[in-house]
Amino acid sequence: MPVYEFVCGKCKKKFSLTMSISEYEKKKTQCPKCKSTDVKQRISSFQTVTSKKS
Numbered sequence: 001m002p003v004y005e006f007v008c009g010k011c012k013k014k015f016s017l018t019m020s021i022s023e024y025e026k027k028k029t030q031c032p033k034c035k036s037t038d039v040k041q042r043i044s045s046f047q048t049v050t051s052k053k054s
Contacts, residue, residue, distance in 0.1 A: 001018050001020050002018070002020075003016050003044075004019065004029075004041060005041065007039065008038065009024070010034055011031060016044075022044055
């Protein structure tokens with residue numbers, strides 16, 4: 001499942017959530033610290049795991 005990174009517009013806390021794409025599309029994300037819904041998704045890198053060794 002993807003990990004989404006956010007920053008709260010109210011308290012400026014950075015946090016990440018692991019959720020499926022369908023959950024992400026349906027859910028209104030809340031800050032875990034102040035419970036505000038004024039959150040912005042951060043741009044982050046990603047990592048993949050493959051079975052093929054290079």
